[in-house]
C-alpha cells in the first residue's frame with residue numbers, strides 16, 4: 333500500500349470531502365493508496381498474438397483488457413510494431429460514447445482537439461471507416477512528436493496532425509462531424525497513477541485550466557456540423573472544470589445533451605447539471621468506484637440540420653500552390669502501396685513525400701492553408717525525381733498500406749530486440765533478396781526497414797526511436 337492519501341494537497345481534500353459523502357471520501361482515500369490498474373487496447377488493424385497472462389476485459393471497450401501485473405512493455409517488440417496501446421481504462425469510455433452516438437458507419441471527419449500523446453486519437457482511429465478522416469491536434473510542439481509516433485505505429489493514412497488553438501478551428505465553420513475535446517486540466521484523476529500530479533496541483537491551477545477550457549468551449553463548437561457530436565472530457569474532479577463547463581455548453585442553447593448507457597456494475601457516477609431549464613449528464617470515474625483512473629466525460633449533439641453547402645471559404649489560389657507529385661512520378665510511388673491507385677502524393681520543401689488517400693486530398697489542402705499542419709497521411713520517404721528512386725521512410729514500413737509484395741523477413745525475439753536497438757542481428761541476409769529493401773517482421777508485424785547488400789544487412793530503424801532499455 334502506498335501512502336498517497338497522506339500527501340494530497342489540503343485544499344484539494346477540503347473541496348473533495350464536500351463533493352463526496354463522508355463514507356465515499358474514506359473509500360476514495362483508501363483506493364488512492366491501492367494498486368494502479370494496468371490496461372491496454374489492441375490495434376484492430378494489426379492483429380497479433382499478444383501474450384500477457386492473467387487478463388480480463390475492460391467492460392466499456394471491446395478492444396481492451398486489464399493485465400493483473402504490469403509487464404515491461406519496453407521489452408515487447410509488439411508495442412513498437414503498434415499491436416496495442418497502453419492506456420488507462422477509464423479514458424476508453426470514449427469508445428462507449430462514440431459507438432453509441434457517432435455515425436461510425438459513415439465516412440466522417442473527426443477532430444481530436446487535445447490529442448497528445450494519442451490515447452484517444454488511436455481509439456477514435458480504430459473506429460473510423462477507411463474513408464473517414466481524423467484530425468489530431470496538439471498545440472504543444474514537443475508533445476506532438478509522441479502523438480505522431482503513436483499514430484504512425486497505428487498505421488493508418490487517414491490522419492492529419494495539426495498544432496492549433498480552438499479559435500483557429502472556429503474559422504472552419506460546420507466542418508467536422510465529431511469533435512472530441514479532452515481538455516488540459518488540473519489532473520486530479522491522475523493523483524494515484526502519477527503522484528507528481530498532486531505536487532503540481534493548486535487552486536490557481538484549477539482556475540487557469542478552467543480558463544483554457546472556457547476558451548475551448550467558446551470557440552470549438554463553431555467547427556462542428558449541425559447535428560454533429562461533441563464530447564467534452566477531463567481527467568479531474570473539479571466542478572470548475574467539469575460541471576461548470578457543462579453549464580457553459582448548455583448556456584449556448586446550441587446543444588442537446590446525450591446520455592451514454594452503461595452497466596451500473598461498472599461503478600460510474602452520473603453527475604446531473606441544470607442550466608436554463610435544461611439538464612445534462614456528466615459521467616465520473618473515480619478510483620474507489622470504477623476500475624481505472626479519474627475521468628469526467630459528457631456528450632452533446634449540436635442542434636439543427638446539417639447544411640448542404642460548406643460554410644467556410646478558402647482561397648482556391650492558395651490551395652493550388654500546394655505541391656502534389658505529378659502523375660508519371662506518382663506511378664512509381666504507387667508501386668510501394670497496397671492499393672496505390674487510391675493515393676496522391678504531397679511533397680514538402682524537404683523533398684519528403686507523403687501518401688494522402690485520394691478521398692481526403694481536398695481536406696488536406698483546406699487544412700494546410702487554414703491550419704498549422706505538422707504531419708499528413710503516411711510519410712513514404714525521400715524521393716529523388718531525377719532517377720525516380722525512393723528511400724523509404726520508417727512510417728511506410730509500419731503502415732497498414734505498404735505493398736504486400738515487398739520482401740519481408742520474420743525474426744525471433746532476440747533479433748527483433750537487436751533490430752530495435754540498432755545492434756547486429758544473427759541473420760545476415762533476407763531469403764530470396766540479394767540486394768534491396770526488405771521489412772523485418774516479428775510475429776508477422778512490421779518493425780522497420782533493412783537494406784540487403786551482398787554480404788550484410790543495413791539497419792534503417794530510426795535512431796531517435798531506438799530501444800534504449802537494456803533488454
Ligand SMILES: C[S@@+](CC[C@H](N)C(=O)[O-])C[C@H]1O[C@@H](n2cnc3c(N)ncnc32)[C@H](O)[C@@H]1O
Nearest residue numbers: 446447448449450451452471472514515516544
Ligand atoms: C489531457 S491531455 C490529452 C490527452 C490525450 N487526449 C490522450 O488521450 O492521450 C490535454 C492536451 O491538451 C493540450 N493543450 C494545452 N493547452 C491547450 C489549448 N489551449 N488548446 C488545446 N489543447 C491544449 C496539452 O498539451 C495536452 O497534450
